[in-house]
Amino acid sequence: MSIAQESIITKPVKRRFKRTPYLLILPGIGWLFLFFVFPLSTLLATSLQKPAGISPDDGYLPAFKVSNYSSALAEYFPQFFRAFLYAGIATVICLLLAYPIAYYMAFRARKYRNLMLVLIVAPFFASFLLRTNAWKTILSGDGFVVSVLNSINLLPQDRILNTSLAVVAGLTYNFLPFMILPLYTSLEKIDPRLIEAAGDLYSPPSQRFWKVVWPLSLPGVISGTLLTFIPASGDYINAELLGSIKDKMIGNVIQSQFIDLRDYPTASALSFTFMAIILVMIYLYIRKAGTDDLV
């Protein structure tokens, strides 16, 4: 028991200042500042550097060469465009493929839903490089798939590998789970009685879907499309393994600029341009579609 106090009738209560949240986020945010924010600013600086000599080995000097951006964009515009095009197509296909299965898992498959979830996620445990490479086998010229498609003359180039079709197919395959999972999560939260209520109010099945299920699943659709489109547009593995020289995406360019050509300023300029475009797209997309919390 504490000592009896001289009590003044109206005493404002001491507000306990909470240090806890700040202590909790300190390591993580500190880390992200050091290894995410700071490097990005270094990258920005690098993007404005000018060459010190003729060859890449001579290194680069700090400068303010804004023309790095314009020349990079001019030269590599096709790859930018291609990246967004391929990623866009892949995203749309993913949405069309993912929605039915997510719907099935959320509303119909009581018993099997956990098994299906496991089967969807399990492939992540076998290296994605290997899986993409496996498509090389599946889609090879003398393989089953291509032979069948060729016999009905469906392939314009008599092959799938080393075409843009293969790249898009690869992107679709690799990012499909990223579309299914958020969609499923979103659909699963919908109270099935809402759909019943719509039916009770004389709504035909198609209307029930578009007016009730689709709008309520939008958060999942948004997450899914973002989680698919963004990594897909920056990918270079699929293009490298499954495409031809004509199918290079911006990811390939950035990678080769950094690793092979060591043209850091150009590579950095490309990176930032790419990131800026992505962020603008996200912003507009979210503005139009609307979301609550980002994470």
Next chain:
Amino acid sequence: MASNRPKVEDLHLVNLTKTFGDFKAVDNLTLTIPAGSFFALLGPSGCGKTTTLRMVAGLEEPTSGQIKLGQEDVTNLPPYKRWVNTVFQSYALFPHLTIYENVAFGLRRQKAKDIDNQVKAMLELVELTTQAQKKPQQLSGGQQQRVAVARALINEPDVLLLDEPLGALDLKLRRQMQLELKRIQTEVGITFVHVTHDQEEAMTMADTIAVMNEGKIEQMGSPIQIYEHPKTAFVANFLGQTNLFEGTVAGIEGVELAVKVKDVVFHVPLTSTEIRSGRIVFGVRPEKVKIVDQGKTGLPKNQINGSIKLTAFVGVSTQYEVITNWGQEISAFEQNIDPSDLGRPGQAVTLAWEPRHTFVLDPDQDLTAGLDTSWDE
């Protein structure tokens, strides 16, 4: 359950206020809850009763004011340092622990001795010994509720706070639990503070009731006191039902005040009010109003004539709505002695009641306060 802590003290709330932005949930509340009593905080949703409870528990910080247990100022103490325990509305049982561990939780944190015996005894008290190893999700609502009470009681707190704990139970079970809780409280002698919006519940269980509205206390007293002698329209309307009349003082007649309403004169005891002239508002509860065929004699002093508008047979009583000749609706409840004699709509009747059953209210207030207005929003 022997306790080696000093005797239970009174709970004092002094000028307690809680604001959320612009909204004053609790407005300068001052009240003393006597040690060992069963105290009810009664009021509609949003009146601030739960917020008050949470401040006593330490789960909400007051914007200003004090909370004292006896002499000890606990206002700034965190909940784990107060000898106060809460039974939550949703029970808040730990889903990852067994019933046994749920009940033992508080004792374990206090590093008490002989936990096993105490837990077993408490489980026996609430008749859940066979469920000890189950998880909360496997129990019924009623059983979960008993676990919540056991979990709190076992710590022998100075004050036990109950936040509408019976809300989720069906009627019969609720009635049973009301009596159970009352019995436990009488046996154990701990101060119970029970928050509810159900006035029947409050009146059944509590020694003292404080009626709250919009962050303030409207009236406090024993169930009989506040029921028979409501001081505000809110209390009159919220607790049971009331017939209210507006009139003007016509004069004094012995120990009674004569009041004129339209062209009828009513009598009100002088002791029930200080008003001696001008406007006055008085009320009478329907169960005090006798309803008979017009023309009868030997009736109580306050009388009105009217015709029956509605008859509702409720089982224990028949509830009548009568329209007076000036269009006011009066309710009268008749005890069900002989239901074959029910009045019929249109029938001419006289309503009569004793002056001593009348109570007087401040005329300058909202006379509709406390009525159920949920459809008007």
Next chain:
Amino acid sequence: MKIIKFIREKTLQVFSVLIIAYLMLPLAVIILLSFNKPKGRQNTSWNEFSLDAWTNICRDQTICSSFATSIKIGLLVTIISTIVGTMISFALVRHRYKGRGATSLLIFLPLATPEVILGASLLALFLNIFIPLGFWTILLAQITFTISFVVVVVNARLAGMDPRLEQAAMDLYATPLQTFRYVTFPIALPGIMAAALLSFSLSFDDFIVTTFNSGRVVTFPIYIWGAAQRGIPPQVNVIASLMFLGSLLLVLVASVISKRRKALHA
């Protein structure tokens, strides 16, 4: 009407099964080819059945050492990012503080940043401050992007948890630390475990960010990439098959355990 409904339902069912089959197809190829004895260096078409790869997994030392490297890095990354990420998640969900929105944004950004840029920016950093590329730079790089994933997963679990449970704990004399230890942590644990698992698989399988910052160190994916042109030995398929089947087994065991536990207490 009933027929149409039946057709609709069946189509949905068949479609879903096909999608699952589609997702599994490359895995089937991988497992199949692990039993293959390739004609040349390229293990892309079936030649003849052989258990050779299974019995001599580490014939090419680089395969196994790169695998070990990936495991080592994976474990370290998982431990650090799970702890750090969980802490942030707690701050975001359970506390209201100034800068909460900013924290949320900062966590979100790495998720929105394409891997090439993440990898490249860290490379630029390491080059500019003369840190030698290798094991530690890979570690630093991977932790940077796994933290955000951990936060997202733990957030989901924490947000669904009734805050009154913690209030009840404090009401029952548990200090904030004890509340965390006896109530919050045990209940959040499944989410934390899921986040740890996710971290590990993201780290183990990561190629792009790792490649930018690996210097001469070879992780399992880097080995595969290098081998992709020359020909990927079937031993790699063996390892991948083992990991895939191993993870399926883990999930199976976990679900059996939880079913049995539920039955015991019924």
